[in-house]
Amino acid sequence: MSTDFDAIVVGAGFGGLYTLQNLRRLDMSVKVFERGGGVGGTWYWNRYPGARCDSESVYYMFSDRFSPQILDEWSWTERFAGQPEILEYLNFVADKMDLRRDIQFDTAVTAAVYDEANNRWEVTTDDGARTTARYLITAVGCISTTNLPAFPGLESFTGESYHTGAWPHEPVDFTGKRVAVIGTGATGVQAIPEIAKQAAQLFVFQRTPNYDIPARNQPLDPEYTTKVKQNYPELWEKARASGFGLPYQVSEGSALDATPEERQRVFQAAYDKGGFYIGLETYSDFMVNKESNDTISEFIRTKIRETVHDPATAELLAPTDHPFFTKRPPLETGYYEAFNRDNVALIDIHGEPIESITANGVRTPVREYEVDAIVFATGFDTMTGTLFKMGIRGRAGQPLERKWADGPRTYLGLATHGFPNMFMITGPQSPSVLSNMPVTIEQNAEFIAGLIGHMRETDADYGEANEDAEGRWVEHHNELADATLLLGTNSWWVGANIPGKPRTLYPYVGGVGPFRDICADVASKGYEGFTLASRTRA
Secondary structure (H helix, E strand, O other): OOOEEEEEEEOOOHHHHHHHHHHHHOOOOEEEEOOOOOOOOHHHHOOOOOOEOOOOHHHOOOOOOOOHHHHHHOOOOEOOOEHHHHHHHHHHHHHHOOOHHHEEOOOOEEEEEEEOOOOEEEEEEOOOOEEEEEEEEEOOOOOOOEOOOOOOOHHHOOOEEEEHHHOOOOOOOOOOOEEEEEOOOHHHHHHHHHHHHHOOEEEEEEOOOOOOEEOOOOEOOHHHHHHHHHOHHHHHHHHHHOOOOOOOOOOOOOHHHOOHHHHHHHHHHHHHHOOOHHHHOOOOOOOOOHHHHHHHHHHHHHHHHHHOOOHHHHHHHOOOOOOOOOOOOOEEOOHHHHOOOOOEEEEEOOOOOOOEEOOOEEEOOOOEEEOOEEEEOOOEOOOOHHHHHOOEEOHHHOEHHHHOOOOOOOEOOOEOOOOOOEEEOOOOOOOHHHOOHHHHHHHHHHHHHHHHHHHHHOOOOEEEEOHHHHHHHHHHHHHHHHOOOHHHOOOHHHOOOOOOOOOOOOOOOOOHHHHHHHHHHHHHOOOOOEEEEOOOOO
């Protein structure tokens, strides 16, 4: 069995599958390593109750550029697909395109070291094997390394414990049990209503309330699906040119130019549509203008107060410490209604902090909450966590985490100086999590494949981001970030959920369409900003 390939890809989710297919089209030998037991990436691991995508299903898939046949044959059943259906889709894709033969499952990368003398990457996996390749491409996802805070006494708990990002494959039954859920971010918001239906008692420990917006999920009408399929060529082009990778009609106006009555009508219409329409089809300045943002923030707070019966609980759930959309706004289905149930209690850890995990549950200064199970919805070490865990070392043995000690430094979010022939799908400082991920993944993978194809055509086997091009990109990225309200909020978008993590905006805020145009311009100029050369050693 060969241990030397043209390219090694790490990860077999959306990014890994699309990258594999693109590299195959270049007639390259490819090895994909996937730590999970099957394809799916995020959707292989996140099996918690209520898990579903927050982009509309008909756009949360590979486009016609990947396979027109798959686009035609696959039909979603819900507006926002649940985890089982998304995983079924990715397995359908892998089977249809015969992708599994190049994927090694149940295999984690433990080291990836650039061999400067031979201009190759040597990758070590947890089975002790070593594999080499000219190119290393990471498709590890932005939200794939779980974060479990070091609660005192964590190991002493004698009941069941789960993290939403590493959920068991077999069903978990909470019927008749006392359950604590710690965390009210996106995974908590999805899981809590489902757990509440089973549990005898559910205690929800909240650190920061979010501006959760209704998904309005529903079964998809086959006639609607057929109409979308007929218009896919136009819809995909609109998505690629948009700010967030979705073919919505984004407003250009300011909330401050409208009367209160006009704003109410606009907000209500978008709110009734569900999904991210309230952020994308209302007013365009809420990310940069605090006064404008205040109008939409108060609208959502009012909706929370109208939904939650107990006024004190409603106020705890209504955010006042940050503007709307400066933290990820989860899509909710029955989340606020769950707090109207007699078996659900909200504990605000600002007023009642968690002191420790005990053998029997969760202790605060007020009491010990005895439970049979704890669900940690405590998020992820996003954007960089998984990359750092891989033990990546570039020229002169430089660890990636040392290069990025003060925050990521990339060129286009796709490459970083000092790490030749290494490319990242949805890396830091690319649109990534501020977009509909499949659309950005396709663009990233196509750009990388185009660059490699150009290198092969020009007999270059060495490609590295220039330090000055990297510096200009970081400066551009930071300039756009500084113009928004995002840096003022403690969110995982800025790394605030991980102690000691550099505070910076990790995703690129310039938009999917503008980012695509920048990359197209770079490619048209012979991949300007990259040093491309021949360094093959005999």
